[in-house]
Amino acid sequence: MVGAHVTRVVRERGHEPVVLARSTGVDLMAGTGLAAALEGVDAVIDVASTATSAAKPAIAFFEATTTRLLAAERERGVRHHVALSIIGVPEAPHGYYAGKARQEELVMASGGGWSLLRAAQFHEFAVQMAQRMQVGPFVVCPSMRAQPIAAAEVATVIVEIAEGAPRGLDRELAGPRIESMPDMVRRYLRAIGRGTPVLAVPLPGGFGRALRDGTILPKPGARLGTVTFEEWLVAQAQAQGTTAA
Template identity: 50%
Template structure:
């Protein structure tokens, strides 16, 4: 099957491409480096011919609601419209656990993405036809790479780490789950995916610093307002039953950070 992967050069996207290839399918990477602008839609039609399904793991680096909403709205509408033109049978989106409970700016864009997909916006002249492209949304918890991203965002001897409870999952396991979903029937909102163990973000960051063989002062800070309270009190944890990954954060550290640090 020919399957488009929006954001196929990113963290999860690369794993999705690998999993699809290993399973004998033909992934089509949709990314700027491959001549496709997901925001404007430029280049989409030329690569979508013969595509039967789409996995959208596109992303951007922002904490602002306005930029996040604009990005995910445009990308989703363009993908749905292009998919409808070629008869895509399944549109799968990766989202985040706890969007409604944690009012983070970036999350508002993901909520808008879910809305666009569920309503079929952008299909049929932009009027929005629910069910025009059958869909599945998978909400997953933060990846094991999350504390690495937090620490590397601001280099230096001191790092501010938000107080946050999470149940991190391996990015590769997320990709495997997405591939399983896209090859199956559309589900609408799929059961949430999380990792095997609840963690505190600051504890994960401390273990990461040690695993890298470095010294760095970490300052746990509770984000202000309702958002900070929700993050600290478990708003990002799964609220119901669903699949659970098998790799723990410590196992991920041993495989991806400790061995690399020893070789360096």
């Protein structure tokens, strides 16, 4: 979701992107193609992800991919590793966030030049929910309050970070307004002409509470993007030739 924007921004700012993805012949889990791809690379922006909400596969993915990336970067003399994480990961290291917490630990302990940016959910997260969470006639979405940001704005910030000196843990990055995630998914589905009903499900336990109680909202001092979910939605609908409801 954000990787395509990162690649575009890298190119727009006059650099040469090398895309590390299975679709381009690099598997970060197996390490296939990695050493050759990093030849001559100055900075790595890690926006790889896996589609799971469970802790075990998330930890396995982020541990393996981060470990392999950092080792290959060391070998190739890459000067800057930039990782994208999520606001609230240290406070709620459960489910998918458990994998992100492991990734954060590995990056912070790497001893090399690193930057870590914690961002809020993307506006595009509503699309991912709509695509991944269809259960029978419904789309199921956790009850969740977020301050979402357009993936394009995240890409601009993270590329700027990669261009500079390693800065360690950076300021959080979020969007301009607090939104309800189930409501975002409903509005997205309406905008693309799908009337699928959305069920808001309060997840149990500490993680569910963190999603609802403001733990994943930006803290004071966060950097804020400017594009609201509504503006993003209208732009999406225009791009697809449909009308936003």
